[in-house]
Amino acid sequence: MDCVVTGGNVKVLAKAIHSLSRIGDELYVEPQEDALALRSVNSSRSAYACFLFAPLFFSRYTIPSGHAFRCKMAIKSVQAVFRSLASLEKTVEKCHIELDKQKSRLTFTLHCKHGLLKTHNLSFQDSESLQAVFDKDSCANVFRAQPRLLVDTVVHFPPSLEEVTVAVSDERMWVRNHVDEEAEQSKAMLTELCLASDEFDHFAVGAHNSVTFCLKELRGLLVFAESTGLPISMYFDEPGSPVVLSVTDSVLEGDFVLATLSDDPNHRKNNSRRAHTPPPPPPDDFMNDDIDAYLIAMDTSIAPGPSATGPPTPSLARSTFSKQPAAANHKTRIHSEEEEEEEEEDEKADLDRPPNKKFCSLFFGSVLPPSSQMSTQPVTSQEVLASDSEDDT
Amino acid sequence: MKFRGKIIDVACLNHFTRVITTISKLTKMCVLRLTPDNLFFVLSGKVANGGVSMWCELSQANFFDEYQMEGVSSEDNEICLEVTPENLSRALKTVQNAKAVKVKLTKKHCPCLTIAAELPTLSSASRVVTHDVPVDVIPRRLWHEFKEPNMPDFDVSIYLPPLKTMKNIVDRMKNLSNFLVIEANLNGEMNLKIETDLVSVTTHFKDLGNPPWGDDASQDGGASQSRDPEAMVEARVDIRRLQQFLMGQQVNPSKAMCNIVHQRVVHLILLHEDVSLQYFIPAVA
Numbered sequence: 193m194d195c196v197v198t199g200g201n202v203k204v205l206a207k208a209i210h211s212l213s214r215i216g217d218e219l220y221v222e223p224q225e226d227a228l229a230l231r232s233v234n235s236s237r238s239a240y241a242c243f244l245f246a247p248l249f250f251s252r253y254t255i256p257s258g259h260a261f262r263c264k265m266a267i268k269s270v271q272a273v274f275r276s277l278a279s280l281e282k283t284v285e286k287c288h289i290e291l292d293k294q295k296s297r298l299t300f301t302l303h304c305k306h307g308l309l310k311t312h313n314l315s316f317q318d319s320e321s322l323q324a325v326f327d328k329d330s331c332a333n334v335f336r337a338q339p340r341l342l343v344d345t346v347v348h349f350p351p352s353l354e355e356v357t358v359a360v361s362d363e364r365m366w367v368r369n370h371v372d373e374e375a376e377q378s379k380a381m382l383t384e385l386c387l388a389s390d391e392f393d394h395f396a397v398g399a400h401n402s403v404t405f406c407l408k409e410l411r412g413l414l415v416f417a418e419s420t421g422l423p424i425s426m427y428f429d430e431p432g433s434p435v436v437l438s439v440t441d442s443v444l445e446g447d448f449v450l451a452t453l454s455d456d457p458n459h460r461k462n463n464s465r466r467a468h469t470p471p472p473p474p475p476d477d478f479m480n481d482d483i484d485a486y487l488i489a490m491d492t493s494i495a496p497g498p499s500a501t502g503p504p505t506p507s508l509a510r511s512t513f514s515k516q517p518a519a520a521n522h523k524t525r526i527h528s529e530e531e532e533e534e535e536e537e538d539e540k541a542d543l544d545r546p547p548n549k550k551f552c553s554l555f556f557g558s559v560l561p562p563s564s565q566m567s568t569q570p571v572t573s574q575e576v577l578a579s580d581s582e583d584d585t
Numbered sequence: 586m587k588f589r590g591k592i593i594d595v596a597c598l599n600h601f602t603r604v605i606t607t608i609s610k611l612t613k614m615c616v617l618r619l620t621p622d623n624l625f626f627v628l629s630g631k632v633a634n635g636g637v638s639m640w641c642e643l644s645q646a647n648f649f650d651e652y653q654m655e656g657v658s659s660e661d662n663e664i665c666l667e668v669t670p671e672n673l674s675r676a677l678k679t680v681q682n683a684k685a686v687k688v689k690l691t692k693k694h695c696p697c698l699t700i701a702a703e704l705p706t707l708s709s710a711s712r713v714v715t716h717d718v719p720v721d722v723i724p725r726r727l728w729h730e731f732k733e734p735n736m737p738d739f740d741v742s743i744y745l746p747p748l749k750t751m752k753n754i755v756d757r758m759k760n761l762s763n764f765l766v767i768e769a770n771l772n773g774e775m776n777l778k779i780e781t782d783l784v785s786v787t788t789h790f791k792d793l794g795n796p797p798w799g800d801d802a803s804q805d806g807g808a809s810q811s812r813d814p815e816a817m818v819e820a821r822v823d824i825r826r827l828q829q830f831l832m833g834q835q836v837n838p839s840k841a842m843c844n845i846v847h848q849r850v851v852h853l854i855l856l857h858e859d860v861s862l863q864y865f866i867p868a869v870a
Contacts, residue, residue: 344704348679348714381672382693382717388710 193223193261193291193298196252202287202302206274207416208243208446213267214412215241215448220322221298222262223255227445231322232267238451239409240324249443251286261291263316265298273300273312283308324449328436331427332398333360337391339417339424345385346411355453356410358428358435359402363389370404370453393423401430404453413437413448428452586664586722588619588690591651598686601648602677603835604641604860609670610833611639611864616723616731617698619654619664622646626670627731636867637826640734644859657725664690665723665731668698676700676716684711695719734865737852739844740818743769744794745853748841751777752831754788759824761786764869767827767851768819769843771795771812779824796842818847820868827851830864838862 197205208230212219216232216239223229227244234240247253255261274280286303292313302310345367349356355370368384389395417424417439428435432454438447592598608615608626618625623644630638645652656662680686680702691699697717704712723731745751754777758765762779769775773794778787830853838855845851848868855862 344712348716350675379719381669381676381719382697383676383714384717385712385714387712388706388708390708390710391706391712 193256193289194252194254195223195228195250195289197249197287197289198251198285200281201249202274202284203277203281204249204420204444205245205287206277206280207419208245208444209267209270209274210277211412211416211446212241212243213271214415215239215409217267218264219267219270220262220264220319221316222260222321225255228253233322233324234409239406239449240322241409241413241448242324242446244445246443256291262319262321263298264319264322265314265316269312269314270300273302273310273314324434326434326436326447326449328425328427328438328447331429331436333401333428334394334396334425335360335365335392335427336394336423336425338393339414339421341387341391342410342424343414343418345387346407346414348383348385349407353407355404356407357402357404359400360397361400362397365389365392365395366402394425399430401428403428403431403435405435405450409448409450410437413439413446416446586657586690587653587655588664588688589651589653590645590649590688592648592686592688593650593684595681597648597650598677598683599681600860601643602674602681603837604643604862605670605677606674607833607835607862608639608641609674611637611829613671614667614669615639617666617668617720618731619666620656621654621662624648625731625733629730630865630867638734638865640861640863642733642861647859661725661728663728665728666690666696666698667721667723668718672716672718673698673700676718679716680704680714690720691717693717696722734863737844737846737850737865739852740812740847741769741771742796742798742842742844743773743775744796745841745843746775746790746793748831748834748838752828755824755828755831758786759828763824764821765824765827766819766821767843767845768817769793769845770815770817772814774817775843776817796840818845820845820848820851820866821870822851822866822868826866830866834862836860836862 209219212230212232216234218232220231220233221229222231227246228250229242229244231240231242283304284302285305288299288301288303290299290301291297292299295313296315297313298316300312300314302312304310346356349369353369355372357366357368357370359366359368365387366384367387369380369382371380371382413424416422420439420441422439422441425438425440426435427438431452434449434451436447436449438445440446592601605626612628616625616627616629618627623642625643626639626641628637628639630636654662654664656664677686677700680700683702683704686700686702689699689701691697693699696719698720699715699717701713701715704714706712755765758777758779761784762781764779766778766780767775768778773792775790775793776787777790779785834855836855836857838857840854840856842854842856843851844854846868848870850868851866853864853866855864
């Protein structure tokens with residue numbers, strides 16, 4: 193493997209690595225014929241990100257011939273190569289990435305101004321290919337927006353906030369903070385932001401669903417999208433199936449796949465795909481509300497206010513997002529034989545899964561794919577269902 | 586009970602945010618009293634918060650373009666809420682560029698102060714953000730705990746030096762001691778002192794001036810007038826309380842004063858247009 197990145201693309205590469213570092217601790221590097229793939233996944237396997245850099249992104253791009261090379265390395269050490277983004281832009285003219293087979297090192301050489309060379313020899317481990325299985329094109333809801341819109345949206349939420357809920361109607365999108373424990377609910381501040389469809393470049397709603405996912409990874413992608421100025425596309429379907437955020441340009445593609453909280457199990461049983469439409473919050477009342485609507489009666493009656501649509505899914509227990517030991521989740525799991533069958537499972541199995549999981553896992557391929565398998569949406573036949581709580585690697 | 590207020594002016598919004606942020610640095614929880622003319626943020630001196638108390642008074646007309654309220658009853662035309670100023674501050678900070686901000690009392694899953702802001706966008710429709718800050722409604726029978734504190738019968742009243750200067754000094758003294766002695770006299774002199782087994786440090790200020798309190802001041806006129814202008818009165822306070830006060834303040838007061846009751850209490854007053862903030866730090870032995 194021998195790649196050279198020059199000029200402004202060095203910063204793009206650096207930003208991509210920084211946003212991947214928001215996802216997981218390891219960077220999976222896979223030079224493919226049609227693109228260099230950089231990927232990461234979090235420890236609970238509920239968030240996955242992949243950047244593909246086309247050969248045109250590089251001023252030189254050669255990959256090892258013969259056998260397919262792929263490796264993983266600590267993302268921190270790669271981040272260290274591109275530590276100071278500000279000075280990177282000013283001083284680095286060229287970045288050379290080369291595989292030193294004899295020493296088993298991946299060498300990053302930064303060619304800086306005044307002939308200064310910075311060489312980082314990073315060790316790596318062989319790894320299997322990391323590949324999430326998702327199909328963004330089949331999602332019912334598709335949006336595209338300038339990064340600024342999403343940056344201005346997330347700024348309303350405190351940095352400590354873990355999850356947001358996104359709900360959509362034909363005309364609007366609501367983003368609100370997710371408060372998961374009922375006990376906290378009475379004390380937690382609720383923030384809701386309403387975006388009109390015409391703020392988006394593209395706004396196509398096929399199902400009035402709402403999904404809840406982690407904000408941290410979205411923030412990670414925003415760092416990248418904002419610096420490159422690339423619009424962000426968002427794809428999602430229903431609670432429990434992943435939300436995909438992606439950026440695309442002629443020489444690169446980034447996909448962030450985030451698990452969403454699965455729905456209330458009781459709700460889920462009779463949840464025939466499209467029938468599930470939560471009542472959309474009433475239209476905005478900002479300019480013409482009447483003070484009487486806000487009357488507080490100190491008895492138990494509940495005044496119907498806007499967004500009195502209630503707390504988001506209070507019946508959900510805590511999210512399992514990497515906070516709980518894997519086994520804790522499966523105490524009540526009855527389908528123990530399911531694990532063997534999972535290799536053959538297709539999406540329908542999704543519906544039969546035990547309802548005790550909160551964040552639905554992503555499908556992962558952790559087997560060696562044939563080298564021809566380059567797409568981000570590979571065929572599922574070889575994939576293993578790796579749930580968020582079955583991380584046995 | 587009804588309450589709704591609307592702020593349109595950016596400067597008012599900014600000022601209101603700064604006042605609330607200042608309060609949020611002083612206390613986690615406080616009581617917001619709403620009357621037809623004023624908003625009060627009150628912290629009554631309880632042992633749990635180190636005996637400090639706070640009284641912040643805002644004139645509603647100075648901040649709100651629209652302000653409607655209806656209290657518990659016509660004779661008690663007030664609303665008393667327990668709020669977390671940090672939440673209000675956070676909500677207001679994110680809507681600094683709003684075209685209009687509404688603050689209203691709402692009944693959601695619990696009583697809330699809802700901050701709704703209309704944000705500017707490039708599109709025709711406006712973007713609306715709402716923050717529901719849960720509050721507790723304080724029943725009528727407990728209101729007496731949140732009345733304006735009486736002006737203590739102070740021995741010396743003095744103008745404070747620039748708060749930033751004071752902050753720098755107190756921050757450094759904090760590294761050396763947990764307690765600080767404030768002393769002042771009627772000759773415009775004030776000292777900040779720390780004394781430990783190892784070190785004594787004193788910062789002297791002079792020509793600060795003593796505010797002329799009229800006859801209506803609670804002091805009986807005679808006491809401090811007959812006092813020797815050079816004689817110092819002092820109070821030893823928890824340095825963290827003073828630091829908190831100096832650190833958080835964003836009011837940029839036009840006047841900052843300090844009243845000292847000898848070995849009893851330090852009463853700090855910040856005045857800025859129609860905002861007044863009083864902060865009481867009890868002396869420790």
